[in-house]
Amino acid sequence: MTHNELPLFYVFNFYLFGLVAIVSALAFVTRRSPVAAAMWLVSVMFSLAAMYVMLDAQFIGTMQVLVYAGAIMVVFLFVIMLLNLGHASELADARGLWWKLAGGGASLALLAQIFAVTRAKLPEAFLLPENTIANQVTRDGAIAPLAGPLFHEYLLAFEVTSVLLLAAVVGAVVLGKRKERAHAR
Amino acid sequence: MIPMPALLEIAGPTTEPGFGVWLVATIVKMIIVFTLYMLGAALFTLAERKISAWMQDRHGPNRVGKGWLQPIADGVKNFVKEETYPDAANLPLFILAPMLSFIPALVTWAVIPFAAPWGSRWGIIEMVLAPMPVGFLFILALSSVGIYGIVIAGWASNNKYALLGSIRSSAQMVSYEIAMGMSTIPVLLLAGNVSMSKIVNQQAFETWNVLNLTVAFFIFLIAAFAETNRLPFDLPEAESELITGYHTEYSAMKFSLFFIAEYCNMLTASALMATLFFGGWDIPFTLWDNVAPHTGLKTLLTLGAFTTKTLFFVFFFMWIRWTLPRFRYDQLMSLGWKFLLPLALGYIVAVSGTVVTLDALGFARGSVPFHTGLILLNLAAVVILFNIVDRGRLISPAFSRLNTRDLDKLRAVSAPHRAPRVPESGD
Numbered sequence: 001m002t003h004n005e006l007p008l009f010y011v012f013n014f015y016l017f018g019l020v021a022i023v024s025a026l027a028f029v030t031r032r033s034p035v036a037a038a039m040w041l042v043s044v045m046f047s048l049a050a051m052y053v054m055l056d057a058q059f060i061g062t063m064q065v066l067v068y069a070g071a072i073m074v075v076f077l078f079v080i081m082l083l084n085l086g087h088a089s090e091l092a093d094a095r096g097l098w099w100k101l102a103g104g105g106a107s108l109a110l111l112a113q114i115f116a117v118t119r120a121k122l123p124e125a126f127l128l129p130e131n132t133i134a135n136q137v138t139r140d141g142a143i144a145p146l147a148g149p150l151f152h153e154y155l156l157a158f159e160v161t162s163v164l165l166l167a168a169v170v171g172a173v174v175l176g177k178r179k180e181r182a183h184a185r
Numbered sequence: 186m187i188p189m190p191a192l193l194e195i196a197g198p199t200t201e202p203g204f205g206v207w208l209v210a211t212i213v214k215m216i217i218v219f220t221l222y223m224l225g226a227a228l229f230t231l232a233e234r235k236i237s238a239w240m241q242d243r244h245g246p247n248r249v250g251k252g253w254l255q256p257i258a259d260g261v262k263n264f265v266k267e268e269t270y271p272d273a274a275n276l277p278l279f280i281l282a283p284m285l286s287f288i289p290a291l292v293t294w295a296v297i298p299f300a301a302p303w304g305s306r307w308g309i310i311e312m313v314l315a316p317m318p319v320g321f322l323f324i325l326a327l328s329s330v331g332i333y334g335i336v337i338a339g340w341a342s343n344n345k346y347a348l349l350g351s352i353r354s355s356a357q358m359v360s361y362e363i364a365m366g367m368s369t370i371p372v373l374l375l376a377g378n379v380s381m382s383k384i385v386n387q388q389a390f391e392t393w394n395v396l397n398l399t400v401a402f403f404i405f406l407i408a409a410f411a412e413t414n415r416l417p418f419d420l421p422e423a424e425s426e427l428i429t430g431y432h433t434e435y436s437a438m439k440f441s442l443f444f445i446a447e448y449c450n451m452l453t454a455s456a457l458m459a460t461l462f463f464g465g466w467d468i469p470f471t472l473w474d475n476v477a478p479h480t481g482l483k484t485l486l487t488l489g490a491f492t493t494k495t496l497f498f499v500f501f502f503m504w505i506r507w508t509l510p511r512f513r514y515d516q517l518m519s520l521g522w523k524f525l526l527p528l529a530l531g532y533i534v535a536v537s538g539t540v541v542t543l544d545a546l547g548f549a550r551g552s553v554p555f556h557t558g559l560i561l562l563n564l565a566a567v568v569i570l571f572n573i574v575d576r577g578r579l580i581s582p583a584f585s586r587l588n589t590r591d592l593d594k595l596r597a598v599s600a601p602h603r604a605p606r607v608p609e610s611g612d
Contacts, residue, residue: 033275035275035278035337035340036275036277036278039278039337042333059319059322062323063322063326065326065327065329066322066325066326066329069326069329069330070325070326070329070330071329071359071362074332074333074336074355075359077336077337077340077355078336078352078355078356078359081336081340081351081352082352138318141318141378141379141380141383142318142319143319143378143379
């Protein structure tokens with residue numbers, strides 16, 4: 001079933017998940033309990049995944065759930081529970097009036113940027129013919145169109161990115177080791 | 186041998202049904218699958234008790250309707266029982282947790298193909314609720330989401346045993362998820378696709394993956410036990426140390442929902458093993474069921490084949506539960522990280538190397554030499570793993586006897602203040 005046959009279905013789901021995402025995101029930044037906030041963030045990620053799927057980007061949508069909701073947030077929850085964090089207000093980075101105002105200003109600027117981008121007209125060269133992606137998915141499967149460029153044309157960039165991740169892992173190990181040594185003394 | 190694409194066209198749908206037919210068919214399929222699934226989960230609670238009774242040489246439930254109505258009696262009992270809420274619990278999350286553990290297990294069924302497509306007079310109807318092109322990844326994603334139910338249940342209860350259970354389970358499930366995901370990469374390598382129906386088709390026209398990828402199947406099997414929190418990996422609810430772990434504070438239907446979720450997870454894992462490694466709905470030794478015309482008879486028979494395979498694995502889950510003792514926590518972690526994960530990674534390299542070699546030698550996929558090569562690799566790997574590397578130490582500690590030296594080592598770990606046992610003569 002392509003979505004182009006179902007404009008109502010498409011529009012309905014877009015607004016449904018969009019609303020869920022925005023409400024969850026608001027709840028995420030306003031909840032005091034860290035665990036509740038984390039669960040609201042999971043809800044945001046699910047709504048985003050649903051939107052990706054509606055844009056025929058099933059792979060990205062599934063990865064959104066698999067990586068962010070399924071792996072990263074679980075580890076977050078794990079840490080929150082282990083540290084038994086109390087109230088977010090004591091831990092927040094942005095304390096005090098000026099920080100809050102700065103945060104509000106930054107979010108307003110981002111909102112303005114989104115409005116500007118959505119109003120802008122895309123150059124013709126960026127627009128794909130109708131049903132391109134849906135046809136690609138039926139022909140090559142959902143992953144091949146993504147895997148082709150990633151592992152052929154942009155292989156070097158991809159591998160270099162993985163070195164970045166490796167650096168992060170090494171950093172984590174170093175930090176963990178240092179703590180252990182400090183305790184031993 | 187005919188190349189894959191040509192075969193897939195024979196097997197693939199010929200006429201797409203219209204939108205109305207698709208909608209009605211999907212709703213009907215959903216209702217049927219949901220009903221059967223819930224009925225199955227209820228009957229599995231009975232099956233588990235009957236099988237455990239059989240294994241322990243006793244009768245098991247035999248009062249309510251000769252035992253057959255016991256699940257209904259349990260259900261009614263759970264609905265009319267009082268719901269208790271701990272004072273210090275986080276109420277919204279406390280209520281959310283059972284749902285979170287139950288829903289992912291249920292939704293996973295959307296992408297598992299359970300029978301051959303049915304060529305009805307309204308067009309070909311796929312016997313899968315949502316034929317997603319990324320079906321397999323969808324399953325992995327949902328299985329990783331299933332952790333939330335347990336984690337949140339333990340945290341929201343505000344009970345130390347529940348919290349310990351849930352922390353254990355999140356560590357366990359995150360660890361084994363990696364091994365599980367890695368063990369399925371060879372399956373995807375052979376299928377060349379992540380759509381579940383393509384994986385089933387590939388196995389139907391070539392060889393079942395359990396022969397092609399035996400080691401991957403063993404890793405998946407072990408990881409599935411850990412993911413479903415079943416014995417020997419049920420550390421999240423280890424009764425002897427944690428009361429019952431994450432659902433200590435739950436009562437009535439909420440408690441029951443965790444159990445239903447466990448059985449649903451078990452059923453889903455069984456269906457996955459049948460689909461990924463045992464050809465899904467494929468009837469072995471014949472291609473009759475995989476090619477057009479798609480009659481209703483074929484659909485029914487393949488549904489039977491799929492059910493048989495799935496129920497076998499459900500039985501296998503119960504069989505293991507009443508056979509093996511629980512792992513210790515460090516054993517569990519070292520099995521996952523130090524054995525299964527490196528094994529899975531090495532196996533990916535071995536399989537992809539073999540496939541590339543066989544391709545370079547000019548053997549087509551699906552040809553006899555190609556699969557003979559893969560099967561030989563697996564035979565060698567299984568012999569090396571179970572007979573030479575392992576020798577009954579890690580994979581089957583319950584079945585082999587420890588020698589005295591290993592026993593002393595274990596005693597030194599559990600009671601280091603005691604002197605090591607002096608070996609007696611003739612020991």
